[in-house]
Amino acid sequence: MSDHDEVRPPLSQEMRSALGVLREEKPSARLRARLGEALVRADDGRACARAAGDVAPGPWRLLLAYPSALALAGLVLGAGLVLLSPPGAAGTRDAEPVPAREVAFRRSGAGERWLELPWSHAVHSGEPATVWLETSPPLDFRPHLTGLPSLALVNCDAARCVHAFTARTGDAATPLRVRIERPGRYELRLSHVSEVRHVQERFVVVVD
Amino acid sequence: MSRGWGVVSGFTSKRGPAGLEASERARFEAAVEPLLPRLHRFCLALCHSRQEAEDLLQDALVRAYLRRGDVHSGPSLAWLCGIARNQFLEHRRSVARRRSLLDSVLEGTTTALGSLFAGGVEQPDPEARLGASEEVERLWWCLRQLPEKFRLVVLLCDVEELGHEEAARVLGLPVGTVKSRHSRGRARLGALFAATPGRHADAVSEGGRP
Structure with a gap:
Protein backbone atom coordinates (compact mmCIF):
# COMPACT_ATOMS: atom_id res chain seq x y z
CA MET A 1 0.00 0.00 0.00
CA LEU A 84 -35.88 -27.57 -17.62
CA SER A 85 -35.94 -29.57 -20.83
CA PRO A 86 -33.64 -27.58 -23.12
CA PRO A 87 -34.93 -26.09 -26.36
CA GLY A 88 -35.31 -28.78 -28.96
CA ALA A 89 -36.33 -31.45 -26.49
CA ALA A 90 -39.15 -33.67 -27.59
CA GLY A 91 -42.20 -32.44 -25.74
CA THR A 92 -41.65 -32.04 -22.03
CA ARG A 93 -39.66 -35.23 -21.41
CA ASP A 94 -37.48 -35.29 -18.28
CA ALA A 95 -33.76 -35.87 -18.51
CA GLU A 96 -32.69 -39.47 -17.93
CA PRO A 97 -29.64 -39.62 -15.69
CA VAL A 98 -27.13 -42.33 -16.51
CA PRO A 99 -25.05 -43.70 -13.60
CA ALA A 100 -21.57 -42.21 -13.45
CA ARG A 101 -18.95 -44.13 -15.39
CA GLU A 102 -15.28 -44.32 -14.64
CA VAL A 103 -12.96 -44.15 -17.60
CA ALA A 104 -9.33 -45.15 -17.17
CA PHE A 105 -6.89 -43.48 -19.52
CA ARG A 106 -3.21 -44.24 -19.81
CA ARG A 107 -1.00 -41.63 -21.36
CA SER A 108 1.97 -43.00 -23.22
CA GLY A 109 4.89 -40.63 -23.56
CA ALA A 110 5.01 -36.94 -22.75
CA GLY A 111 2.73 -34.20 -24.02
CA GLU A 112 -0.97 -33.96 -24.64
CA ARG A 113 -3.24 -36.89 -25.45
CA TRP A 114 -6.84 -37.11 -26.59
CA LEU A 115 -9.43 -39.18 -24.81
CA GLU A 116 -12.59 -40.08 -26.69
CA LEU A 117 -15.59 -40.05 -24.39
CA PRO A 118 -17.82 -43.11 -24.71
CA TRP A 119 -20.97 -41.00 -24.76
CA SER A 120 -24.34 -42.67 -25.30
CA HIS A 121 -25.10 -41.20 -28.71
CA ALA A 122 -26.86 -44.41 -29.82
CA VAL A 123 -29.93 -43.53 -27.77
CA HIS A 124 -30.75 -40.79 -30.27
CA SER A 125 -31.23 -43.22 -33.19
CA GLY A 126 -29.19 -41.13 -35.57
CA GLU A 127 -31.07 -37.89 -34.87
CA PRO A 128 -28.89 -34.80 -34.30
CA ALA A 129 -28.51 -33.92 -30.63
CA THR A 130 -27.81 -30.70 -28.80
CA VAL A 131 -24.96 -31.33 -26.39
CA TRP A 132 -23.79 -29.45 -23.32
CA LEU A 133 -20.37 -30.48 -22.00
CA GLU A 134 -18.86 -29.25 -18.75
CA THR A 135 -15.09 -29.38 -18.40
CA SER A 136 -12.56 -28.00 -15.94
CA PRO A 137 -9.51 -25.97 -17.01
CA PRO A 138 -6.88 -28.72 -17.30
CA LEU A 139 -9.14 -30.26 -19.91
CA ASP A 140 -9.87 -28.81 -23.29
CA PHE A 141 -12.02 -30.20 -26.01
CA ARG A 142 -12.59 -27.11 -28.08
CA PRO A 143 -9.79 -27.41 -30.62
CA HIS A 144 -11.15 -30.70 -31.78
CA LEU A 145 -14.62 -29.33 -32.36
CA THR A 146 -13.82 -26.04 -34.00
CA GLY A 147 -15.24 -27.44 -37.21
CA LEU A 148 -18.71 -27.54 -35.66
CA PRO A 149 -20.57 -24.39 -36.71
CA SER A 150 -22.88 -24.47 -33.72
CA LEU A 151 -20.12 -24.64 -31.09
CA ALA A 152 -20.54 -22.03 -28.42
CA LEU A 153 -18.95 -21.33 -25.08
CA VAL A 154 -22.01 -21.01 -22.90
CA ASN A 155 -20.62 -20.15 -19.51
CA CYS A 156 -17.49 -20.27 -17.40
CA ASP A 157 -16.72 -19.78 -13.75
CA ALA A 158 -13.41 -19.98 -11.93
CA ALA A 159 -13.22 -23.74 -12.15
CA ARG A 160 -15.33 -24.92 -15.07
CA CYS A 161 -16.62 -24.15 -18.53
CA VAL A 162 -19.73 -25.32 -20.35
CA HIS A 163 -19.77 -25.63 -24.13
CA ALA A 164 -22.83 -26.29 -26.25
CA PHE A 165 -22.98 -27.63 -29.79
CA THR A 166 -25.00 -29.83 -32.10
CA ALA A 167 -23.56 -33.29 -32.64
CA ARG A 168 -24.26 -36.12 -35.03
CA THR A 169 -25.34 -39.42 -33.48
CA GLY A 170 -25.56 -43.02 -34.69
CA ASP A 171 -23.03 -44.51 -37.08
CA ALA A 172 -21.56 -41.13 -38.02
CA ALA A 173 -21.61 -39.79 -34.46
CA THR A 174 -19.45 -36.80 -33.65
CA PRO A 175 -16.54 -38.02 -31.53
CA LEU A 176 -16.22 -36.09 -28.27
CA ARG A 177 -12.51 -35.93 -27.62
CA VAL A 178 -10.98 -34.27 -24.62
CA ARG A 179 -7.40 -33.12 -24.56
CA ILE A 180 -5.54 -34.26 -21.45
CA GLU A 181 -2.13 -32.95 -20.58
CA ARG A 182 -1.58 -34.15 -17.04
CA PRO A 183 -2.30 -37.24 -14.94
CA GLY A 184 -5.14 -36.86 -12.45
CA ARG A 185 -8.79 -37.50 -11.80
CA TYR A 186 -11.26 -35.42 -13.78
CA GLU A 187 -15.03 -35.22 -13.82
CA LEU A 188 -16.94 -34.38 -16.98
CA ARG A 189 -20.67 -33.87 -17.18
CA LEU A 190 -22.60 -34.20 -20.37
CA SER A 191 -26.21 -33.48 -21.24
CA HIS A 192 -27.53 -34.35 -24.68
CA VAL A 193 -31.01 -33.99 -26.06
CA SER A 194 -32.65 -34.85 -29.36
CA GLU A 195 -36.16 -35.32 -30.63
CA VAL A 196 -35.88 -38.83 -29.24
CA ARG A 197 -34.25 -38.73 -25.81
CA HIS A 198 -32.69 -36.42 -23.23
CA VAL A 199 -29.80 -38.03 -21.36
CA GLN A 200 -27.42 -36.76 -18.69
CA GLU A 201 -24.09 -38.51 -18.20
CA ARG A 202 -21.16 -38.14 -15.86
CA PHE A 203 -17.69 -39.46 -16.56
CA VAL A 204 -14.95 -39.80 -14.01
CA VAL A 205 -11.71 -39.94 -15.95
CA VAL A 206 -8.67 -41.34 -14.17
CA VAL A 207 -5.47 -40.55 -16.04
CA ASP A 208 -2.19 -42.33 -15.26
CA MET B 1 -36.73 -0.66 22.31
CA SER B 2 -39.22 -2.29 24.61
CA ARG B 3 -41.67 -3.56 21.99
CA GLY B 4 -41.01 -6.57 19.77
CA TRP B 5 -40.38 -6.23 16.05
CA GLY B 6 -43.67 -7.73 14.96
CA VAL B 7 -47.10 -8.72 16.09
CA VAL B 8 -46.01 -12.23 16.95
CA SER B 9 -42.70 -11.19 18.38
CA GLY B 10 -41.74 -10.54 21.95
CA PHE B 11 -44.34 -10.67 24.71
CA THR B 12 -47.32 -10.76 22.35
CA SER B 13 -46.32 -14.04 20.77
CA LYS B 14 -48.88 -16.81 20.82
CA ARG B 15 -46.23 -19.42 20.03
CA GLY B 16 -43.52 -18.59 22.48
CA PRO B 17 -43.93 -18.87 26.23
CA ALA B 18 -44.64 -15.57 27.96
CA GLY B 19 -41.93 -16.14 30.50
CA LEU B 20 -38.17 -16.35 30.36
CA GLU B 21 -37.80 -16.95 26.62
CA ALA B 22 -39.96 -13.97 25.74
CA SER B 23 -38.06 -11.63 28.01
CA GLU B 24 -34.72 -12.94 26.70
CA ARG B 25 -35.95 -12.30 23.20
CA ALA B 26 -37.12 -8.82 24.07
CA ARG B 27 -33.74 -8.02 25.60
CA PHE B 28 -31.97 -9.25 22.49
CA GLU B 29 -34.27 -7.25 20.21
CA ALA B 30 -33.70 -4.13 22.26
CA ALA B 31 -29.93 -4.58 22.09
CA VAL B 32 -29.94 -5.20 18.34
CA GLU B 33 -32.50 -2.56 17.43
CA PRO B 34 -30.04 0.38 17.09
CA LEU B 35 -27.77 -1.76 14.91
CA LEU B 36 -30.50 -3.27 12.75
CA PRO B 37 -30.57 -0.64 9.96
CA ARG B 38 -26.79 -0.89 9.57
CA LEU B 39 -26.85 -4.66 9.56
CA HIS B 40 -29.65 -4.58 6.99
CA ARG B 41 -27.61 -2.31 4.72
CA PHE B 42 -24.58 -4.56 5.20
CA CYS B 43 -26.65 -7.53 4.00
CA LEU B 44 -27.96 -5.48 1.08
CA ALA B 45 -24.37 -4.72 0.08
CA LEU B 46 -23.35 -8.36 0.32
CA CYS B 47 -26.24 -9.78 -1.69
CA HIS B 48 -27.45 -9.11 -5.19
CA SER B 49 -31.14 -8.86 -4.46
CA ARG B 50 -33.34 -7.55 -1.68
CA GLN B 51 -34.92 -10.97 -1.17
CA GLU B 52 -31.55 -12.61 -0.72
CA ALA B 53 -30.48 -9.85 1.67
CA GLU B 54 -33.61 -10.33 3.78
CA ASP B 55 -33.01 -14.08 3.99
CA LEU B 56 -29.43 -13.42 5.02
CA LEU B 57 -30.45 -10.86 7.63
CA GLN B 58 -32.94 -13.30 9.13
CA ASP B 59 -30.47 -16.18 9.22
CA ALA B 60 -27.76 -13.99 10.72
CA LEU B 61 -30.05 -12.61 13.41
CA VAL B 62 -31.30 -16.06 14.39
CA ARG B 63 -27.75 -17.31 14.63
CA ALA B 64 -26.74 -14.26 16.66
CA TYR B 65 -29.73 -14.80 18.96
CA LEU B 66 -28.79 -18.41 19.54
CA ARG B 67 -25.20 -17.42 20.26
CA ARG B 68 -25.97 -14.34 22.33
CA GLY B 69 -24.22 -15.93 25.30
CA ASP B 70 -20.89 -15.73 23.45
CA VAL B 71 -20.70 -11.95 23.86
CA HIS B 72 -20.86 -10.75 27.43
CA SER B 73 -20.91 -7.07 26.53
CA GLY B 74 -23.91 -7.47 24.22
CA PRO B 75 -24.08 -7.62 20.45
CA SER B 76 -21.84 -5.21 18.56
CA LEU B 77 -21.97 -4.20 14.91
CA ALA B 78 -18.67 -5.97 14.25
CA TRP B 79 -19.98 -9.20 15.79
CA LEU B 80 -23.27 -9.08 13.87
CA CYS B 81 -21.62 -8.21 10.55
CA GLY B 82 -19.12 -11.03 11.09
CA ILE B 83 -21.96 -13.50 11.55
CA ALA B 84 -23.78 -12.17 8.47
CA ARG B 85 -20.63 -12.40 6.37
CA ASN B 86 -19.88 -15.94 7.53
CA GLN B 87 -23.44 -16.99 6.82
CA PHE B 88 -23.19 -15.44 3.37
CA LEU B 89 -19.92 -17.22 2.57
CA GLU B 90 -21.20 -20.50 4.00
CA HIS B 91 -24.34 -20.30 1.90
CA ARG B 92 -22.38 -19.43 -1.23
CA ARG B 93 -20.05 -22.40 -0.69
CA SER B 94 -22.91 -24.80 -0.05
CA VAL B 95 -24.73 -23.64 -3.18
CA ALA B 96 -21.56 -24.13 -5.21
CA ARG B 97 -21.14 -27.62 -3.80
CA ARG B 98 -24.70 -28.63 -4.62
CA ARG B 99 -24.81 -27.30 -8.17
CA SER B 100 -22.57 -27.91 -11.10
CA LEU B 101 -22.09 -25.23 -13.70
CA LEU B 102 -23.95 -27.43 -16.15
CA ASP B 103 -26.97 -27.42 -13.84
CA SER B 104 -26.83 -23.65 -13.78
CA VAL B 105 -26.72 -23.41 -17.54
CA LEU B 106 -29.59 -25.82 -18.03
CA GLU B 107 -31.51 -24.04 -15.33
CA GLY B 108 -31.32 -20.93 -17.46
CA THR B 109 -34.28 -22.28 -19.37
CA THR B 110 -36.54 -21.33 -16.51
CA THR B 111 -36.56 -18.91 -13.64
CA ALA B 112 -39.28 -20.70 -11.70
CA LEU B 113 -36.96 -22.59 -9.36
CA GLY B 114 -34.54 -19.74 -9.03
CA SER B 115 -37.18 -17.30 -7.96
CA LEU B 116 -38.56 -19.76 -5.45
CA PHE B 117 -35.20 -20.41 -3.82
CA ALA B 118 -34.39 -16.71 -3.88
CA GLY B 119 -37.50 -16.03 -1.83
CA GLY B 120 -39.70 -15.31 -4.82
CA VAL B 121 -42.75 -16.85 -3.18
CA GLU B 122 -43.34 -13.64 -1.35
CA GLN B 123 -44.63 -10.57 -3.09
CA PRO B 124 -42.25 -7.62 -3.24
CA ASP B 125 -42.55 -5.43 -0.21
CA PRO B 126 -44.62 -2.36 -1.23
CA GLU B 127 -43.20 -0.31 1.61
CA ALA B 128 -39.64 -1.07 0.56
CA ARG B 129 -40.47 -0.22 -3.04
CA LEU B 130 -41.98 3.11 -2.11
CA GLY B 131 -39.12 3.96 0.19
CA ALA B 132 -36.39 3.20 -2.30
CA SER B 133 -35.88 6.32 -4.32
CA GLU B 134 -34.37 6.33 -7.74
CA GLU B 135 -31.27 7.98 -6.35
CA VAL B 136 -30.74 5.24 -3.77
CA GLU B 137 -31.37 2.50 -6.26
CA ARG B 138 -28.83 4.06 -8.58
CA LEU B 139 -26.28 4.14 -5.80
CA TRP B 140 -27.02 0.53 -4.82
CA TRP B 141 -26.63 -0.47 -8.44
CA CYS B 142 -23.25 1.25 -8.64
CA LEU B 143 -22.12 -0.24 -5.32
CA ARG B 144 -22.99 -3.72 -6.52
CA GLN B 145 -20.78 -3.27 -9.56
CA LEU B 146 -17.76 -2.97 -7.25
CA PRO B 147 -15.86 -6.11 -6.28
CA GLU B 148 -16.93 -7.24 -2.82
CA LYS B 149 -13.64 -6.30 -1.19
CA PHE B 150 -14.14 -2.66 -2.15
CA ARG B 151 -17.92 -2.65 -1.78
CA LEU B 152 -17.98 -3.57 1.90
CA VAL B 153 -15.28 -1.09 2.85
CA VAL B 154 -17.01 1.75 0.98
CA LEU B 155 -20.32 0.83 2.59
CA LEU B 156 -18.87 0.84 6.10
CA CYS B 157 -16.78 3.98 5.67
CA ASP B 158 -18.91 6.18 3.42
CA VAL B 159 -22.44 5.02 4.17
CA GLU B 160 -22.12 3.93 7.78
CA GLU B 161 -19.45 6.55 8.46
CA LEU B 162 -17.27 4.18 10.47
CA GLY B 163 -13.63 5.05 10.98
CA HIS B 164 -10.99 2.91 9.31
CA GLU B 165 -10.16 1.20 12.60
CA GLU B 166 -13.76 0.22 13.27
CA ALA B 167 -14.32 -0.91 9.67
CA ALA B 168 -11.18 -3.02 10.00
CA ARG B 169 -12.62 -4.62 13.14
CA VAL B 170 -15.92 -5.37 11.39
CA LEU B 171 -14.22 -6.98 8.40
CA GLY B 172 -11.36 -8.58 10.28
CA LEU B 173 -8.77 -6.82 8.10
CA PRO B 174 -5.64 -4.78 8.83
CA VAL B 175 -6.32 -1.04 9.01
CA GLY B 176 -3.90 -0.37 6.15
CA THR B 177 -5.82 -2.71 3.87
CA VAL B 178 -9.06 -0.96 4.74
CA LYS B 179 -7.57 2.46 3.99
CA SER B 180 -6.26 1.31 0.65
CA ARG B 181 -9.51 -0.39 -0.34
CA HIS B 182 -11.51 2.62 0.79
CA SER B 183 -9.52 4.94 -1.40
CA ARG B 184 -9.67 2.71 -4.47
CA GLY B 185 -13.27 1.68 -3.91
CA ARG B 186 -14.45 5.23 -3.50
CA ALA B 187 -12.67 6.30 -6.67
CA ARG B 188 -14.30 3.46 -8.61
CA LEU B 189 -17.70 4.19 -7.14
CA GLY B 190 -17.42 7.89 -7.95
CA ALA B 191 -16.52 7.16 -11.55
CA LEU B 192 -19.36 4.64 -11.88
CA PHE B 193 -21.89 6.95 -10.29
CA ALA B 194 -20.93 9.82 -12.57
CA ALA B 195 -21.19 7.59 -15.62
CA THR B 196 -24.55 6.10 -14.64
CA PRO B 197 -27.26 8.70 -14.91
CA GLY B 198 -30.08 6.29 -15.83
CA ARG B 199 -32.58 4.38 -13.78
CA HIS B 200 -31.42 1.04 -12.40
CA ALA B 201 -34.22 0.05 -10.07
CA ASP B 202 -34.82 -3.20 -11.92
CA ALA B 203 -31.19 -4.21 -11.75
CA VAL B 204 -31.18 -3.73 -8.00
CA SER B 205 -34.43 -5.42 -7.14
CA GLU B 206 -33.87 -8.36 -9.44
CA GLY B 207 -30.15 -8.79 -8.82
CA GLY B 208 -27.16 -7.12 -10.37
CA ARG B 209 -23.95 -8.52 -11.72
CA PRO B 210 -23.29 -12.05 -10.46
Missing part, protein backbone atom coordinates in the same frame (compact mmCIF):
# COMPACT_ATOMS: atom_id res chain seq x y z
CA SER A 2 1.41 3.38 -0.89
CA ASP A 3 0.69 6.78 0.61
CA HIS A 4 -1.11 7.63 -2.57
CA ASP A 5 -3.58 4.78 -1.88
CA GLU A 6 -4.59 6.35 1.41
CA VAL A 7 -5.64 9.65 -0.13
CA ARG A 8 -9.40 9.53 -0.30
CA PRO A 9 -10.88 10.85 -3.54
CA PRO A 10 -13.47 13.55 -2.90
CA LEU A 11 -17.16 12.77 -3.27
CA SER A 12 -19.32 14.79 -5.61
CA GLN A 13 -22.23 16.72 -4.14
CA GLU A 14 -24.68 14.46 -5.96
CA MET A 15 -23.06 11.37 -4.51
CA ARG A 16 -22.97 12.84 -1.02
CA SER A 17 -26.66 13.44 -1.30
CA ALA A 18 -27.31 9.89 -2.51
CA LEU A 19 -25.19 8.47 0.34
CA GLY A 20 -27.24 10.50 2.80
CA VAL A 21 -30.48 9.08 1.45
CA LEU A 22 -29.07 5.57 1.43
CA ARG A 23 -28.08 6.02 5.06
CA GLU A 24 -31.74 6.48 5.89
CA GLU A 25 -32.72 3.10 4.44
CA LYS A 26 -34.24 0.91 7.16
CA PRO A 27 -35.86 -2.51 7.33
CA SER A 28 -39.55 -2.28 6.52
CA ALA A 29 -42.28 -3.13 9.02
CA ARG A 30 -42.96 -6.34 7.11
CA LEU A 31 -39.31 -7.36 7.39
CA ARG A 32 -39.24 -6.51 11.10
CA ALA A 33 -42.29 -8.67 11.64
CA ARG A 34 -40.63 -11.50 9.75
CA LEU A 35 -37.49 -11.18 11.89
CA GLY A 36 -39.57 -11.22 15.03
CA GLU A 37 -41.30 -14.40 13.91
CA ALA A 38 -37.94 -15.99 13.13
CA LEU A 39 -36.72 -15.29 16.66
CA VAL A 40 -39.88 -16.82 18.09
CA ARG A 41 -39.27 -19.93 16.01
CA ALA A 42 -35.67 -19.99 17.15
CA ASP A 43 -36.92 -20.40 20.70
CA ASP A 44 -38.65 -23.54 19.59
CA GLY A 45 -36.34 -26.48 20.38
CA ARG A 46 -36.57 -27.85 16.84
CA ALA A 47 -35.61 -24.50 15.32
CA CYS A 48 -32.71 -24.19 17.75
CA ALA A 49 -31.27 -27.54 16.75
CA ARG A 50 -31.71 -26.74 13.08
CA ALA A 51 -30.19 -23.29 13.23
CA ALA A 52 -27.21 -24.45 15.26
CA GLY A 53 -26.04 -27.12 12.88
CA ASP A 54 -27.73 -26.48 9.58
CA VAL A 55 -26.13 -24.64 6.73
CA ALA A 56 -29.17 -24.80 4.48
CA PRO A 57 -30.28 -21.45 3.09
CA GLY A 58 -33.16 -19.49 4.58
CA PRO A 59 -35.80 -20.47 2.02
CA TRP A 60 -35.30 -24.15 2.83
CA ARG A 61 -35.95 -23.41 6.46
CA LEU A 62 -39.11 -21.57 5.47
CA LEU A 63 -40.26 -24.56 3.45
CA LEU A 64 -39.70 -26.89 6.38
CA ALA A 65 -41.47 -24.56 8.75
CA TYR A 66 -44.60 -24.18 6.64
CA PRO A 67 -46.21 -27.33 5.17
CA SER A 68 -48.23 -25.23 2.71
CA ALA A 69 -45.03 -23.69 1.38
CA LEU A 70 -43.61 -27.18 1.00
CA ALA A 71 -46.62 -28.20 -1.07
CA LEU A 72 -46.23 -25.09 -3.20
CA ALA A 73 -42.54 -25.90 -3.64
CA GLY A 74 -43.50 -29.36 -4.87
CA LEU A 75 -45.78 -27.83 -7.47
CA VAL A 76 -43.19 -25.33 -8.63
CA LEU A 77 -40.49 -28.00 -8.62
CA GLY A 78 -42.64 -30.19 -10.87
CA ALA A 79 -43.28 -27.29 -13.21
CA GLY A 80 -39.59 -26.39 -13.12
CA LEU A 81 -38.50 -29.88 -14.08
CA VAL A 82 -40.82 -29.80 -17.08
CA LEU A 83 -39.46 -26.43 -18.15
